[in-house]
Amino acid sequence: MSLLALQQYWWMIISLLASLLVFLMFVQGGQTLIYTLGKTEPERKIIVNTLGRKWEFTFTTLVTFGGAFFASFPLFYSTSFGGAYWVWMIILFAFVIQAVAYEFRTKPNNFLGQRTYEIFLFINGALGTILIGAAVSTFFTGSEFLVNKMNLTNIANPVISQWQGPAHGLEAVLNWRNVVMGLTIFFLARVLGILYILNSVDNEAIEKRSFRQLWINAVPFVIFFLAYVFALMLYPGFSVDPENGRIFMEPFKYWHNLTGMPVVFILFALGVVMVLFGIIRPLMNFKGCRDKGIWFAGPGTVLTVFALFLLAGFNNTAYYPSTSDLQSSLTIMNSSSSRYTLVAMSYVSLIVPFVFAYIIYAWWSINRKKITEEEMEEGGHAY
Amino acid sequence: MYTVSILWYLAWPVLITVATVIIYHAVKKFDSDYKKISES
Numbered sequence: 001m002s003l004l005a006l007q008q009y010w011w012m013i014i015s016l017l018a019s020l021l022v023f024l025m026f027v028q029g030g031q032t033l034i035y036t037l038g039k040t041e042p043e044r045k046i047i048v049n050t051l052g053r054k055w056e057f058t059f060t061t062l063v064t065f066g067g068a069f070f071a072s073f074p075l076f077y078s079t080s081f082g083g084a085y086w087v088w089m090i091i092l093f094a095f096v097i098q099a100v101a102y103e104f105r106t107k108p109n110n111f112l113g114q115r116t117y118e119i120f121l122f123i124n125g126a127l128g129t130i131l132i133g134a135a136v137s138t139f140f141t142g143s144e145f146l147v148n149k150m151n152l153t154n155i156a157n158p159v160i161s162q163w164q165g166p167a168h169g170l171e172a173v174l175n176w177r178n179v180v181m182g183l184t185i186f187f188l189a190r191v192l193g194i195l196y197i198l199n200s201v202d203n204e205a206i207e208k209r210s211f212r213q214l215w216i217n218a219v220p221f222v223i224f225f226l227a228y229v230f231a232l233m234l235y236p237g238f239s240v241d242p243e244n245g246r247i248f249m250e251p252f253k254y255w256h257n258l259t260g261m262p263v264v265f266i267l268f269a270l271g272v273v274m275v276l277f278g279i280i281r282p283l284m285n286f287k288g289c290r291d292k293g294i295w296f297a298g299p300g301t302v303l304t305v306f307a308l309f310l311l312a313g314f315n316n317t318a319y320y321p322s323t324s325d326l327q328s329s330l331t332i333m334n335s336s337s338s339r340y341t342l343v344a345m346s347y348v349s350l351i352v353p354f355v356f357a358y359i360i361y362a363w364w365s366i367n368r369k370k371i372t373e374e375e376m377e378e379g380g381h382a383y
Numbered sequence: 384m385y386t387v388s389i390l391w392y393l394a395w396p397v398l399i400t401v402a403t404v405i406i407y408h409a410v411k412k413f414d415s416d417y418k419k420i421s422e423s
Contacts, residue, residue: 100395353395357400361407
């Protein structure tokens with residue numbers, strides 16, 4: 001494969017992992033609803049356990065996403081993780097307390113108490129989704145950094161990327177579009193969390209409350225999502241001249257990307273329709289379709305996010321733009337690993353389908369029967 | 384050049400399918416072996 005084909009292949013893998021991550025964040029969304037959907041202790045236990053059986057999938061996908069980025073586009077990794085470290089550290093911290101919460105919530109004699117761990121789960125659900133959404137939105141809105149590869153020759157300070165803002169990534173939340181994306185992901189995660197709980201839990205009281213919550217969360221999700229997409233299509237984007245690699249602002253760039261890549265357009269439209277269908281079906285016919293929404297909204301989320309990432313990286317676009325210095329913006333061409341590394345890693349990437357297969361099988365095994373109050377009382381391993 | 388790329392992409396769904404079938408049968412065999420041992 002040519003270097004460009006390898007760079008595109010790796011951007012596809014990054015996009016796929018990102019889209020799976022956003023779908024799997026239904027765990028985070030569900031965690032923000034523990035007290036809203038569960039009014040008694042047994043009900044809360046059911047919710048925590050149905051989410052707890054999936055939390056590792058989200059966690060490992062997040063780590064794989066970071067690892068894949070490191071392997072394929074190390075300049076992004078060093079620029080973003082080295083520069084915008086406050087936002088990434090808070091995200092990481094929010095995921096650390098999630099792991100601690102699931103493992104210690106019901107352990108005897110833990111000194112923090114059950115409620116503290118449930119608050120940890122809420123913090124992870126809210127901060128994790130909003131900040132990841134805001135961080136990903138900077139792929140379209142830009143960040144403040146400088147990249148100078150010649151700095152490697154500076155013995156006193158051989159740092160290629162330098163962050164310009166004193167807030168080191170937290171300034172992302174000062175851009176309204178980033179906030180809108182953060183809130184979109186937050187409400188989407190809650191909607192997916194509700195649909196997942198409806199699919200995996202057999203409890204009338206929780207189902208009844210879920211129906212109400214589906215309305216409450218679906219409406220802001222749709223409003224924020226539409227606002228973001230319209231702004232994305234109308235704002236100028238960061239374009240790359242394929243001849244000389246120069247970056248310039250292009251009006252309606254992401255709209256041009258969407259119309260210039262019909263397959264991506266179809267994936268995006270299909271994804272949006274599937275998500276809406278997955279939400280509307282249970283709302284219109286709750287009795288018959290309440291547990292089927294996730295089968296449409298989940299894959300729909302994957303398709304939509306996958307298409308959005310392709311819009312950010314393909315068709316001569318800078319996927320990590322710099323607003324401090326346009327020419328410092330990162331593209332899949334100027335920020336990738338060497339050809340040798342990409343080829344070697346591409347062979348390794350063929351192991352990923354085996355991991356997917358394992359996840360598919362484990363998921364199917366775990367969800368073969370719905371979780372009930374009786375099962376929680378039986379004992380065995382419970383979070 | 385394009386053929387190699389296309390084959391690479393096609394390998395993913397094929398490998399996912401093959402791996403799922405392998406894992407399904409491996410677990411099934413493990414379960415039946417485990418049942419036999421625990422019965423005897």
